Amino acid sequence: MAQSPFPRVLITTGDFNLADEVAALRANDKRVGAVCTFTGTVRDRNDGLSVSSMELEHYPGMTEKAIDAMIDEALSRFDIFGxxxxxxxxxxxxxxxxxxxxxxxxxxxxxFKACEFLMDYLKTQAPFWKKEVTPEGARWVDARVTDDAALAKWGISVSNA
Structure with a gap:
């Protein structure tokens, strides 16, 4: 199969269209019988406080490289096409x-497995920093023990929390 015309990883300030992204990922690949997606959205509450906004920061170049390596790992662990x-x-x-x-x-x-694996990996290993604005002021969001446990089920041991 030919290499995809778009990168496997995109870090952006703009929104995305799920249908367009799925169509591009599976375009003309007759082998595809399954598409699994996960879309995460900003909640209005976290840890018992209302959240009025969230700001995400990253390390350009390093973030894309880290996520691309996660996709390579998913490709090696699961029988997926992309x-x-x-x-x-x-x-x-x-x-x-x-x-x-x-x-x-x-x-x-x-x-399903590869999608969950990638999301678990992203939650714990992708170099993003998240700040929420609450009625008590802005606060940086720390890693959670539950996120580390989710990655551990894949045989990857980390301690971010």
Missing amino acids: ARVIHRVGLLQPLDQVVMVAVVSAHRGES
Whole structure:
């Protein structure tokens, strides 16, 4: 199969269209029998406080490289044909889309597993920094033990929390 005309990883301040991204990922690949996607959005609450906005920062170049390596790992672990990760940065509001993970394969099981693996990896290992604005002021969001545990089920041990 020919190399995709778009990068596997996109870090952007702009929004994305899920249908367009899926169509591009599976374009003309007759092997694809399954597409699994995850889209994360900004919530209006976190840890018991209302959230009026969230700002995401990243390390340009390093972030894309790290996520691209995660996709390589997913390709080696699961029988998938391809994956695409889009992650937004900058100032976001509740209801805004933040992240999209899309995976294509012949069968649903591999797509589901690879999509979950990539999302678990992103939550713990991607170099993003998240700041929320609450009624008590701005606060940086720390890693959670539950995120580390989610990655551990894939045999990857980390301690970010």
